Amino acid sequence: MKILIYGAGVQGSYLAHILYRSGNQVDVLARNSRYDELSEQGIRLNHYLQRKQTEDRITVISALPREAYYDFIFVTAKFSDLTEIIEDVKVNISKNIVLVGNNIDTHKWEHDILQYDSSKKILFAFQLTGGKRMNGDINVLRFFKGHMLIGSLSNHQKEINILKNIINPKLYSIKVKSAMEEWLLTHAVNIVTMTALQEIHASNVNDLVKDKHGWKLVAKAQIDLYKMLERSGYQIKPALQKNLVRSPTLFTIGMSLLYRMPLLDMMQSTVEETNELFDSFEMKRQQSGMELKHFSELRGITTYPSS
Structure with missing residues (x-):
């Protein structure tokens, strides 16, 4: 071929x-x-x-x-x-x-x-x-x-x-x-929110793992996006993703442990890509008519410009 x-x-x-x-x-x-x-x-x-x-x-x-x-x-x-x-x-x-x-x-x-x-x-x-x-x-x-x-x-x-x-x-x-489309949407929820927090701390792992408030905000922003996707007719794939953020405290502990791994710097998106993902989710938010308080708050404290 x-x-x-x-x-x-x-x-x-x-x-x-x-x-x-x-x-x-x-x-x-x-x-x-x-x-x-x-x-x-x-x-x-x-x-x-x-x-x-x-x-x-x-x-x-x-x-x-x-x-x-x-x-x-x-x-x-x-x-x-x-x-x-x-x-x-x-x-x-x-x-x-x-x-x-x-x-x-x-x-x-x-x-x-x-x-x-x-x-x-x-x-x-x-x-x-x-x-x-x-x-x-x-x-x-x-x-x-x-x-x-x-x-x-x-x-x-x-x-x-x-x-x-x-x-x-x-x-x-x-x-x-x-359900590849739904899998990609679910995965992008993780990428856009977690990369946003990395950007806030300039990928400084020590600051990142200590930011309990930031990780709780990431969890709540993910819940916002999952609710929006479900209201728009999508299923969360895999469903486990939604369950992981139901307890922001446990999610924060898990992410703090994950980001201590030395391999994480090889699994990150770029600022440009994350900004485009933010824009696309914002467009979907506007189409849904929903207010996503925590998602908007997360973007507001990053340097990603709002569209």
Whole structure:
């Protein structure tokens, strides 16, 4: 299969590595200094927990020509970069697009692409991998083999089955989520609220774990968002997420312990992405007509500008 990975950060680099090692023809789209790095040295990964290094010489491109055909295009860029990238992939002749990563506007992106070309198949996925770029290399954080959750708003089981068949199951597993949109929304609630508190303390772990008031506010903001999603007709997936914040005190203790782990700096979102997620949740709040007191309070004490 001929595959394009659109984005060469942690997620894109690891996915390119897996698809390449599974015997596919893989191109990676990268720009600026990352394009130069990959052209010179390939994709170099430091598998943090596995204590090993890999290097893959993969074709690197800096632009997506309209007539360049791929069996699948995986978009692995940040949520905040999707607007520009969607404009690029929707005019390309390839038919199968997989949007990987934080995403709470699935209907918007699918509608935008299909309005241009109704024959395209749109999948949404999340790769359970963390990491950090350091001096041209990627430090990858994964437990056991790589893992991806995937689903669609329409019934695209045929395309999902094709993906399962082109990836070596010894290296990577794909799990189908029937409620992928709801899973992404639930996950984004965690990301946007917890990253906000990290930003308030400039990711200073010592200050972060001591901020009991801040963690209680995060828990209450999450409850606000879960109520809004449920009123809008969504289910919380997994339901356990909602149960974890029912006791803000226990949630605070749990988060304080979690953020003492040294691996957490490899599992964080960027300021730009978090701000876009805030904006999207605010738009959903306006559509619901609900007042989200704690969510608004949390954003108010961050440096993320209100839309």
